[in-house]
Amino acid sequence: MKKYLIALLMVCLPGLASAAASNYPMESFKADLRDQESLQRGMALFVNRCMGCHSMEYQRFARTAEDLGIPEDLMEEYLILGDHAINDLMTISMDKGDAAGWFGAPPPDLTLETRLRGSAWVYNYMRTFYRDDSARFGVNNGVFADVGMPNVLEDLQGIVINHCSREELEARGGFTGTLDPLTGNRSGQCLQVQPGTGSMTPAEFDQAIYDLTNFMTYVGEPSRLQAERIGTYVLIFLAIFTFFAYLLKREYWRDIH
């Protein structure tokens, strides 16, 4: 019994550790791995906007194409940039040493990022970049203070200004108050998008980040997609089996009565 308790604790600990890393009140995130269109859009965004700096070096293009229902020729034409072949791992050529010099910290491999930090963390992280003149690169982040990553999606989201102190931002988060349907901002909210500075509406941007995080969640555990699919078949099988078992039982009992 004790052994099981310890094992259970080991499973829960990483979750606790990442939760403790920031006090920022995060919005929840629920992945939908059956939504192939969302996963495909997420991959497109990742390949175009993230793979300049981040690899997914434990994931193959071919496996991703198969799991997400992307025909291999389309994958090769639009989603495999540079001189990769379809069977390659999703690596990049940027030198980690150089990158550490440029950004202060090298951009980490993101294959297991959602397992390490949790999907909700990534979802909130990608939406809470804001301009901060006092920070080293002029950019800061709600869940990752003094971040070394530039705000690479600012052209989509728009310029975000933090109207609170850092402490207040971490205590209140960015998601309270009533929503202004025109700007997508909430009254009294710390992080406000300057209207008209991004090419997406706040709802579109949230959806794009949802897709991106959904894709990263899939990559963190590709077999979950299969497990969910097999799980459905198992349930259908069990239902049919139960029905026949019931008929059999009735047959037996008829003789006994």
Ligand code: HEC
């Ligand atoms: C110009 C290079 C660059 C691009 C492009 C870029 N990043 Fe980053 N990213 C970084 C750097 C540098 C860090 C390390 C920041 C630090 O540790 O302070 C980082 C850190 C991260 C982290 C946090 C890792 C951790 O757990 O500490 C995540 C998540 C992340 N990036 C996601 C993304 C996503 C998603 C995209 C595409 C939308 C992206 N990045 C595009 C440079 C980049």
